[in-house]
Amino acid sequence: MAGRAQPVNPWFGGGAAVLVAALILGCLAAVALRAEPGAGLGAADWRAVRFTLWQAVLSAVLSVAFAVPVARALARRRFAGRRMLITLLGAPFILPVIVAVLGLLAVFGLNGWLSDVLGWAGLPPLRIYGLHGVVLAHVFFNLPLATRLILQGWQEIPAERFRLAAHLGAGPGAIWHLLERPMLWRVVPGALAVVFAICVSSFAVALTLGGGPRATTIELAIYQAFRFDFDLGRAALLSCIQIIVTLIAALLALRAAPSGGFGAGLDRPVRRWDADGLGLRVLDGVAIATAAGFLLLPLLAVVLAGGPGLAALPVSVFQAAAMSVLVAAGSTVVLLVLAVPMAAGVAAGWRWIEAAGLLGLAASPLVLGTGLFVLIYPVADPFSVALPVTALVNAVMALPFALRILVPRARQVVADHGALAASLDMRGLAFLRLVLLPRMRAQIGFAAGLGAALSMGDLGVIAMFADPQRATLPLQIYRLMGAYRMEAAAAAALLLLVMSMAAFWLLDRGGRWHAEA
Amino acid sequence: MKYLAFAAGVFCASAVVAETPELTVYTYDSFVSDWGPGPAVEAAFEEVCGCDLKLVGAGDGAALLARIKLEGARSEADVVLGLDTNLTAAALESELFAPHGVQAEYDLPITWDDATFVPYDWGYFAFVHNADLAAPNDFRALGASDLKIVIQDPRSSTPGLGLLMWVKAAYGDQAPEIWQGLADNIVTVTKGWSEAYGLFLEGEADMVLSYTTSPAYHLIAEEDASKAAAVFDEGHYMQVEVAGKLAGSDQPELADQFLQFMVSDAFQSIIPTTNWMYPAVMPEAGVPAGFENIVDADKALLLPADEAAALRDVALGEWLGALSQ
Numbered sequence: 001m002a003g004r005a006q007p008v009n010p011w012f013g014g015g016a017a018v019l020v021a022a023l024i025l026g027c028l029a030a031v032a033l034r035a036e037p038g039a040g041l042g043a044a045d046w047r048a049v050r051f052t053l054w055q056a057v058l059s060a061v062l063s064v065a066f067a068v069p070v071a072r073a074l075a076r077r078r079f080a081g082r083r084m085l086i087t088l089l090g091a092p093f094i095l096p097v098i099v100a101v102l103g104l105l106a107v108f109g110l111n112g113w114l115s116d117v118l119g120w121a122g123l124p125p126l127r128i129y130g131l132h133g134v135v136l137a138h139v140f141f142n143l144p145l146a147t148r149l150i151l152q153g154w155q156e157i158p159a160e161r162f163r164l165a166a167h168l169g170a171g172p173g174a175i176w177h178l179l180e181r182p183m184l185w186r187v188v189p190g191a192l193a194v195v196f197a198i199c200v201s202s203f204a205v206a207l208t209l210g211g212g213p214r215a216t217t218i219e220l221a222i223y224q225a226f227r228f229d230f231d232l233g234r235a236a237l238l239s240c241i242q243i244i245v246t247l248i249a250a251l252l253a254l255r256a257a258p259s260g261g262f263g264a265g266l267d268r269p270v271r272r273w274d275a276d277g278l279g280l281r282v283l284d285g286v287a288i289a290t291a292a293g294f295l296l297l298p299l300l301a302v303v304l305a306g307g308p309g310l311a312a313l314p315v316s317v318f319q320a321a322a323m324s325v326l327v328a329a330g331s332t333v334v335l336l337v338l339a340v341p342m343a344a345g346v347a348a349g350w351r352w353i354e355a356a357g358l359l360g361l362a363a364s365p366l367v368l369g370t371g372l373f374v375l376i377y378p379v380a381d382p383f384s385v386a387l388p389v390t391a392l393v394n395a396v397m398a399l400p401f402a403l404r405i406l407v408p409r410a411r412q413v414v415a416d417h418g419a420l421a422a423s424l425d426m427r428g429l430a431f432l433r434l435v436l437l438p439r440m441r442a443q444i445g446f447a448a449g450l451g452a453a454l455s456m457g458d459l460g461v462i463a464m465f466a467d468p469q470r471a472t473l474p475l476q477i478y479r480l481m482g483a484y485r486m487e488a489a490a491a492a493a494l495l496l497l498v499m500s501m502a503a504f505w506l507l508d509r510g511g512r513w514h515a516e517a
Numbered sequence: 518m519k520y521l522a523f524a525a526g527v528f529c530a531s532a533v534v535a536e537t538p539e540l541t542v543y544t545y546d547s548f549v550s551d552w553g554p555g556p557a558v559e560a561a562f563e564e565v566c567g568c569d570l571k572l573v574g575a576g577d578g579a580a581l582l583a584r585i586k587l588e589g590a591r592s593e594a595d596v597v598l599g600l601d602t603n604l605t606a607a608a609l610e611s612e613l614f615a616p617h618g619v620q621a622e623y624d625l626p627i628t629w630d631d632a633t634f635v636p637y638d639w640g641y642f643a644f645v646h647n648a649d650l651a652a653p654n655d656f657r658a659l660g661a662s663d664l665k666i667v668i669q670d671p672r673s674s675t676p677g678l679g680l681l682m683w684v685k686a687a688y689g690d691q692a693p694e695i696w697q698g699l700a701d702n703i704v705t706v707t708k709g710w711s712e713a714y715g716l717f718l719e720g721e722a723d724m725v726l727s728y729t730t731s732p733a734y735h736l737i738a739e740e741d742a743s744k745a746a747a748v749f750d751e752g753h754y755m756q757v758e759v760a761g762k763l764a765g766s767d768q769p770e771l772a773d774q775f776l777q778f779m780v781s782d783a784f785q786s787i788i789p790t791t792n793w794m795y796p797a798v799m800p801e802a803g804v805p806a807g808f809e810n811i812v813d814a815d816k817a818l819l820l821p822a823d824e825a826a827a828l829r830d831v832a833l834g835e836w837l838g839a840l841s842q
Contacts, residue, residue, distance in 0.1 A: 034587070044837065102715055110665070110704065111720035129705045204708040207670060208716075212706045212840045224672035227579040228833075230586060230607070316551045373587060381593075383573065475546075481711035483552035484734045484793065486718055 008414060008436065009428055010353075013345020016338045017356035020396055024359045027371025028243075032236035034374050041237060048221040049241060051214070055131060055206060056199035059138035063195045064188055066139065067146035070291040072180070073284035074147070075154035085288075086151070087505050089295050090144045094453040094500045096474045097204050098481070099302060099493040104140055104209075106301035108133075113297070129211030137209045138202065142195040144295060149194070149404055152443070153187035154180070156412060172280060187408065193253035194404050197246045197361040218242050222364050232370075239367040246362030250355050299497070306494025309487040317492045320476035321499060323387070324456050327472055328503060330391035331455035332448050335398050339447060342399075343406035344436065347414040357403045360396035368393060386470055394455035401454070402447035409443045410436065449507035453500040473499070539569045540771045542760075543592075545581055545599040549574035554791040561783045568771055577709070578604055578675050578758075586611055590765045595772040598637065598760035598779075602819060603678050605634050605759060606826035615764040618773060621780035624799040625757065626817035634759035637779050638794035641753035641812050642679045643746040644724040645717070645731045652724070652747035656684065659724075660698025667704055667713045667722040671833055674709045675756070680726050682825055683754030685832040686818040692832065696839030703840065729753065733807035734793050752816035758794065 074086065092100055107113050108128045115125035128136065157179055165175050203219035218238050225234040345353045372389060376382050382389075413436055421431050437444070457474060471479065473496045480489035549555040549572045559570045573594070575584045582604050585597055590613065600608055608614060616632045623629050629636055644659070644666060646652050653659040659666070669677030684692045704722045707713040717725035724747065732744040760779060762772040778784055786800040789808055796804065820828065 098712055098715070101712070102719060105716065105719060105721055109716075109719065109721050204712065207673075208705055208707050208712060210705075212703060213670070213837050214841050220670070220672065227583050228672050228678075230583055314551065370587070373584075377588065471550075476550075478711060479547060479550035479552065481715060482547040483550060484714070484731075484738070485552060486715055 008344045008348045008431060010345035010348035010350045012341035013343070013348070013353050014350055016342050017345070017350075017353040020338060020399065021356040021359055023392075023396065024363045024368065026375065027368050028236055028239055028363065030371040030374040031232050031239075031367055034232050041234065044216070045218075045221050045234075045238065048216045048218050049245075052200055052202075052206075052217040052219075052242075053245065055134050055138070055210075055215075055217070056196050056202075058131075058135050059142065059199040060192045060196040062135060063139045063142040063146045064150070064191050066143055066291070067150050067191070068184065068188075069283075069287040070143070071147045071150035071154060073287040074151050076280070077284050077288070085292060086148070087501065087508065088299070089291065090148060090450075090453075090504060091299050091497065091501055092140050092295055093142070093144045094450075094457045094504065095302070095497060096457050096477060096493065099477070099490075099496070100141065100298070101137065101205060101208055102305070102490075103298035103302040104137055106305070107297045108136065113301075129209060131210065131215070133209035133211065134202075134206045134215055137205045138195075138199050140295065140298065141205070142198060143291065145198075145401065146191045146195055147291070148446070149191045150184070150187055152405065152446075153183045153408070155442075156409060157183055172277070189253035190404050190408070193250045193358070194361070194400055196249045197358060197400060200242055200246055200249075201361065201364060219364055219366070222366055226366060226370065235364075235367055235370070239364045242364055243359060243362040246358060247355055250358045254351060254354065302490070302497060303494055305490040306497075307491070309491030310494060313488060313491050313495065316471075317473070317476055317480075317488070317495065320471045320473045321495060323470060324473040324496075325499070325503075327387055327391050327394065328452045328455040330388065331394040331398070332452040332507070334392055334395035335402055335451040336444065336448055338395065339399055339402035339406055340437075340440075340444065343403055343410040343440075344414075344432070346403070346407045347410035354403050354407060358400045360398075361400040365393075365397070383470075390472070391455065394458055395451065397458070398451040398454045401450055405443050405447045405450070406440065409440050413439045445508050445510050449504040452507055453504040456500045456503060457496060537567070537569050538768055538771055539571055540566070540596070540768050540775055541571045541573060541594050542596045542598050542775065543573050543575055543581060543585065543594040544597070545577045546574035547577075548572070548599055548792070552791070554787045557787045557791065558784060561787070562775065562778055565778065565783075566771065566774060568768075570775075582608055582611075585613060585763075589613070592763060592765060594763055595766035595768045596760055596762055596775055600634065600759055600761070601675065602755075602757050602759070602822050603675070603682065603825050603829070605631070606822040608761065609633055609822070613763055613765065614761040615766070615769070617762055617776050619776050619780060621798050623780075623797055624795075625797060626755070626812075626814035627819055629757075631759070631822075634761045635776050635779060636757045636759045636797040637784070638788045638792055638797050639755055639757040640728040640730050640794040641755055641817070642676060642683055642726060643729040643731075643749070643753055643812075645727040645744055645746050646724040648732075648743050648745040650723055650745075652745070654748065655750045656687070656695050657698065659702060660695065662702070664702055664724060665704045665722040666699070666702050666724045666726070667716050668706055668726045669710055669713050670706045670708060671836060674707070676710050676713075676726055676728075677706070678829075679754055679756055681832045681836055682820055682828070683818065685828055685835075686754055686820050687751040693835045693839055696836055700840055706840070728756075728794070729811055730789075730793050730795065730808065733789075733805075736807040737790060737805055746811065748811055750816075752818045753812045755817050755819040756794075757797075757819070 105112060108126055109115065110125045112126065118125060161179055165178065170178065201219050203217055203223065206215045206217045207220060218241060222235050222238045225231045225238060342353050342357055373382055376385060417435050421435055473492065477489050477492045477496065480492060547553050555572050559572055562570050575581050578599050578601055581597060581599055585592060585594065614633050617635050619635045623636065625636065625639055653662050653664065668680055671677040671681040684695050688695050707716065713725050714727060716722060729746040732746055735741040735744045760776060762776060766772050780798045782800050785796040785798050786802060788794060788796045789804050795808065
């Protein structure tokens with residue numbers, strides 16, 4: 001470890017974290033203060049809290065458990081189309097919920113492809129609806145993210161360590177003990193926390209796949225408080241529970257993850273001499289093929305459903321698409337302006353910054369939107385600021401992902417190069433420009449790509465603020481569906497999928513400096 | 518100089534706009550969408566009012582009411598369009614609405630004498646299915662069958678709440694029994710109408726909770742006669758969609774004019790093939806084929822607004838109880 005001589009100034013990151021926390025807690029307070037005396041929490045609400053926790057824990061554990069072999073296989077193997085596959089595998093994560101659910105059901109539903117296959121074999125159709133359906137859907141959404149986060153952990157082991165291991169005759173078992181297991185100990189807790197946080201605020205997926213009110217989550221209880229009872233106090237209270245639960249998970253994860261690293265490398269391409277055995281090849285092949293099948297078949301269903309209507313899409317859909325690109329671009333800039341200093345701040349030792357960043361994911365979008373509305377309404381017409389507000393909220397919601405991507409690398413760079421930089425009296429901007437940013441290009445690109453794609457696909461708060469002239473593409477998809485135009489909606493969803501993937505691909509590729517990452 | 522000219526231009530343009538009075542109407546999102554009635558209504562009203570009609574979309578009916586309550590008396594809205602009879606009691610209680618003076622000959626299966634809210638369209642909730650399915654003719658038969666249905670959650674969706682009130686209005690204290698019968702037929706419960714209807718079209722269920730007018734969309738817009746709505750013997754719960762004038766409106770005359778326009782031919786003839794509901798006042802040209810009423814007027818069910826509000830929490834408790842087991 002480098003001593004405590006810090007080449008980066010954590011105050012900028014700390015400031016950004018305070019801003020984010022103030023925004024979110026301010027929204028929450030605005031809703032709470034607007035409340036009239038309400039009923040408080042009832043037994044049904046606590047049932048919702050229990051179900052939410054249970055499904056989120058299951059989903060997080062299974063997503064990460066499956067992600068480890070897939071990430072390991074992807075880290076060890078080089079094959080044609082690997083990069084393309086890694087990008088495509090990320091698609092479920094950035095699709096609008098309703099589109100992904102329809103894609104998922106086209107494969108796993110009662111009338112899905114799998115049930116068709118079972119039917120030919122004389123078996124009854126698959127019953128997807130229930131807790132297992134909720135978990136399946138959450139794994140579908142989060143396996144890609146978990147895989148990418150863990151794969152990144154593998155890529156952060158310097159090539160020289162594998163070279164040395166090969167030199168010393170270390171087999172797969174020894175490499176697992178010496179390199180891979182310690183790396184996983186550092187990466188897995190963070191991945192678990194992020195997936196858990198996503199699943200805590202799940203609502204439409206949990207309800208639809210859960211098969212009914214048994215699958216009531218906190219977010220649905222918030223909806224009920226807000227629109228069924230107009231009990232803003234209860235909505236704020238439930239949102240507080242959501243935030244506390246997420247923060248506890250985050251703190252546990254951050255405490256569990258040891259710091260330290262593998263030392264600096266020379267950024268050479270990785271070669272794996274240990275993984276040439278036939279058994280390992282088959283194992284990795286199976287892991288990659290299973291994940292690809294599981295994640296890509298529902299996407300194929302989305303593509304097949306959308307293809308026929310693509311040519312007949314109305315102009316307004318393309319206008320909305322342009323609007324979405326604008327929002328995504330703005331939101332990506334805001335995201336990076338917040339996330340990079342925050343990551344540097346965490347690397348400089350201010351670990352609480354990351355917890356503040358996680359707030360964006362923990363807060364209910366409905367409460368966030370309502371709070372913003374209450375705050376903005378007295379000073380400006382909420383509609384006139386719909387797009388900037390959407391971009392800001394999308395950025396804040398993508399912040400936890402960006403931090404998970406940026407922080408481990410930032411920490412590593414500061415640990416590996418901080419002492420040398422400090423001895424050269426290289427600090428602040430010079431360190432940022434010459435050491436930190438060049439070494440974080442890949443992570444910044446990945447974070448920006450994810451942020452842009454998420455922002456493009458997110459309905460977010462736009463639904464509360466939108467006027468007819470300023471719809472984004474996800475909102476337009478909902479409008480098409482609401483007007484019975486399911487085929488056009490499917491085509492618009494395909495357009496959104498392509499645009500999100502393109503944005504992700506461009507930014508992610510733009511940041512790569514690993515020849516083979 | 519160029520900038521000065523530009524500024525002058527902007528100034529003059531805004532001066533002209535300022536002379537045209539503006540009427541702000543808050544409504545649900547699907548009303549203002551390109552495929553809803555909004556664009557045609559705006560054009561038609563602006564032709565006669567000499568004003569600028571500003572339609573603002575905010576979620577669905579329940580979100581709309583929440584929005585108005587949040588904004589309170591300072592709201593810029595002059596008219597709110599898109600509440601239904603499950604919401605009017607709460608809307609009235611907010612004391613934000615003013616009585617209307619609209620006179621019209623309504624084409625509703627019930628008598629309408631609400632002093633605050635004016636209806637503009639209505640429909641019956643119904644289970645929609647493929648025409649070749651032998652559909653059950655009441656809730657008991659549906660519960661006894663092994664047909665699969667998709668419904669919406671009453672806590673997040675207007676039709677979902679409609680179904681709750683439907684069962685309650687038809688069966689009263691026996692409602693829990695009906696829900697227990699339906700429990701094994703319900704494939705899943707969705708957040709909103711779109712998700713449920715999408716699942717039905719994907720073949721995930723035999724029937725979906727929608728409206729008796731849904732098959733008309735497929736018939737008229739897609740020339741597809743393969744969908745039908747099941748007629749239930751216990752009657753069908755109605756959804757009446759209404760608009761109201763806000764007491765704090767700065768354009769009360771224009772708001773009155775809009776409400777009166779709303780029950781006129783120009784507005785009403787737009788409704789069937791854009792909102793896919795029955796018009797509240799029959800247009801002179803009638804309604805297109807496919808909109809024939811399949812439910813007898815004496816089978817129309819609708820709880821009075823105050824009764825609906827009082828029964829809502831009980832009905833929700835029964836629903837949750839039966840489906841959470």
